Amino acid sequence: MAGWRGPASLLTFFLLCPLPSPGCPAICRCSSGEVDCSYRALRVVPENLPTNTSAAWLGYNHIAVLKARAFHSLHALQNLSLRSNVLVSIHSQALAGLGALRELDLSNNYLTVLTAETFLPLPSLVTLNVGANKLGQLPPEVLKALTCLQELFLHSNALRSLHASIFLNLPALRSLTLQGNPWACTCEIQPLFLWIMGNRDKIQADNLILCRFPEHLNQYPLLAIGNKSFSHCQESLLHPQDYAFFLLIGPASFLASILICLLFGSLSMAYNHLLNELCYW
Numbered sequence: 001m002a003g004w005r006g007p008a009s010l011l012t013f014f015l016l017c018p019l020p021s022p023g024c025p026a027i028c029r030c031s032s033g034e035v036d037c038s039y040r041a042l043r044v045v046p047e048n049l050p051t052n053t054s055a056a057w058l059g060y061n062h063i064a065v066l067k068a069r070a071f072h073s074l075h076a077l078q079n080l081s082l083r084s085n086v087l088v089s090i091h092s093q094a095l096a097g098l099g100a101l102r103e104l105d106l107s108n109n110y111l112t113v114l115t116a117e118t119f120l121p122l123p124s125l126v127t128l129n130v131g132a133n134k135l136g137q138l139p140p141e142v143l144k145a146l147t148c149l150q151e152l153f154l155h156s157n158a159l160r161s162l163h164a165s166i167f168l169n170l171p172a173l174r175s176l177t178l179q180g181n182p183w184a185c186t187c188e189i190q191p192l193f194l195w196i197m198g199n200r201d202k203i204q205a206d207n208l209i210l211c212r213f214p215e216h217l218n219q220y221p222l223l224a225i226g227n228k229s230f231s232h233c234q235e236s237l238l239h240p241q242d243y244a245f246f247l248l249i250g251p252a253s254f255l256a257s258i259l260i261c262l263l264f265g266s267l268s269m270a271y272n273h274l275l276n277e278l279c280y281w
C-alpha cells in the first residue's frame with residue numbers, strides 16, 4: 001500500500017492526535033483531571049463528567065438551577081466554579097458526594113437564599129465565594145458544617161445585618177469580604193461591629209463596609225461610627241410577644257391586687273367589728 005510506513009507511523013499519528021478523554025462531554029474540554037465547560041451557553045450541568053475530575057469550570061453559562069446530586073459521581077472533585085451563571089436555586093442535595101471539595105465559586109449569580117443542608121456534604125471546603133448575589137440574610141446555621149472554611153466572600157449582596165455568632169462556627173476563617181452590602185447601622189449591627197473591630201486582620205477592604213441605613217449615615221463607613229455610637233443600645237431579652245404579654249397582664253394584675261387588698265381590708269374590718277361586739281356582750 002502506497003504511503004504506509006509501518007507501526008512507527010501509526011504510533012506517531014496517535015501521539016500527535018490524541019484521542020479525546022473518555023467520558024468527556026463533547027461540548028467541554030477535558031485534560032489531566034480538569035473539565036472546562038465555561039462559555040458554552042449551557043442551561044444544565046452536563047451529565048457523565050469524567051469520574052476522575054478534580055476541577056470543573058462551569059462559569060459564564062446560563063445555568064439557573066442545580067438539581068439534586070448534580071455531581072454525585074465526582075468524588076475526587078476539589079474545585080468547582082459556577083460563577084457568572086443565572087443561578088436562582090440550589091437543591092439541598094445538589095452537592096451531595098463532594099466530600100473532597102475545597103473551593104466553591106457561586107459568585108455573580110442571583111441566589112437569594114442558602115440553606116444549611118446545601119453545605120452539609122462539604123466538610124473539606126476551604127474557600128466559599130457567594131459574592132455578587134442577592135442574599136438578603138445568612139442565618140448562622142447555614143455555614144455551621146464548614147469548620148475548615150478559611151476564605152468567605154459575602155461582598156455585593158443585599159445583606160443589611162449579619163449575626164456575629166455565624167463566625168463562632170468558623171474557627172479557621174482568615175479572610176472575609178463584606179463590602180458592597182446595604183448595611184443598616186442600627187443597634188442590631190453592634191455585635192457584628194464589635195466582632196469586626198476585634199478581627200480587622202481578617203477583613204478585606206474594611207474601609208469599604210458602608211452604611212446604607214439610616215439615611216443620615218448613608219455611605220458612612222461602619223468602622224468610623226465608633227463604639228460610643230452604640231452606647232444607647234441595650235440588649236433586650238424580650239421578644240415583641242413578651243412585651244404584648246406584659247402589656248396585657250400588667251393592668252390585669254394591678255386591678256387584681258387592688259381587689260385583693262379591698263377584700264382583705266373588708267375582712268379585717270369585719271373581724272374587728274365582731275371582736276368589739278363580743279367584748280361588749
